[in-house]
Amino acid sequence: MEVTRVLVIDDEPQIRRFLNICLGSQGYQVLEAEDGRRGLEQAALHQPDVLIMDLGLPDMDGQQLLKTLREFYLGPLIVLSVRNGERDKVQALDNGANDYVEKPFGANELLARIRSVLRTFASIEVPPSGFDDGYLKVDLQARRVRLGDEDVHLSRKEFELLRCLISHPGRIITQQQLLKDIWGPHHSHDTHYLRIFIGRLRSKLDDDPTAPRYIETEAGVGYRFIG
Numbered sequence: 001m002e003v004t005r006v007l008v009i010d011d012e013p014q015i016r017r018f019l020n021i022c023l024g025s026q027g028y029q030v031l032e033a034e035d036g037r038r039g040l041e042q043a044a045l046h047q048p049d050v051l052i053m054d055l056g057l058p059d060m061d062g063q064q065l066l067k068t069l070r071e072f073y074l075g076p077l078i079v080l081s082v083r084n085g086e087r088d089k090v091q092a093l094d095n096g097a098n099d100y101v102e103k104p105f106g107a108n109e110l111l112a113r114i115r116s117v118l119r120t121f122a123s124i125e126v127p128p129s130g131f132d133d134g135y136l137k138v139d140l141q142a143r144r145v146r147l148g149d150e151d152v153h154l155s156r157k158e159f160e161l162l163r164c165l166i167s168h169p170g171r172i173i174t175q176q177q178l179l180k181d182i183w184g185p186h187h188s189h190d191t192h193y194l195r196i197f198i199g200r201l202r203s204k205l206d207d208d209p210t211a212p213r214y215i216e217t218e219a220g221v222g223y224r225f226i227g
Contacts (some may be wrong), residue, residue: 003028004029004049004118006030007031007032007043008032009035009038009052009057010034010054011034011035012054016200018123022110029052032153036062037059038071039065040065040068043073044132047073049075050060050070050114051078051120053069054080055079055083056082063092067095076098076118077096078099078114079099081102082102087140089221090221099172100200119171131227132168135148140163140167145162147205152204153204160181161182161197162205166225169227170225171224176192178194189217202215214227
């Protein structure tokens, strides 16, 4: 059985030790780096299956490290940070993080998030051509959406919004990324556009925002397709 390697970039020895014990007990092989420079070396040398990194590092800015890592590391990446502000989270996700976990954290939650990003990346090599759970049927190539036995008419932007979410199942897509991809770079802060179109899309998909079946809101950050 192939061992999943996890690279942890964190300057706190206690965190690295805890993660080593926690992840090691679940069968993961843990690699460690105490600063950004060492983290870049380890990532380039070992190409880990999952990368977990802090934003507060002694030798470089964590957001810059994230962008540098994304120039060559394409695997799942989780930020684990004490910074809990919306701005830090959005910036990290826009810079290439696949998930963001705040410190202090629960071991079970972090393990679940690791399993989640691994599942997502396992299916990424074959982009979904659509979605079908027996009720909602989306054919991305034919641009056809059906709910039960009824066709659903979506506007062009509503369909592109749905396509973007379905193409990254289980992953948070930030508001800024959706606005930039669908409306263009000059609208990356027009979040009211997004709220209106997400509302319309949910209504047409019969999706209750208080108990979502398809589109989940990450408050202040973005949206995730969970169908």
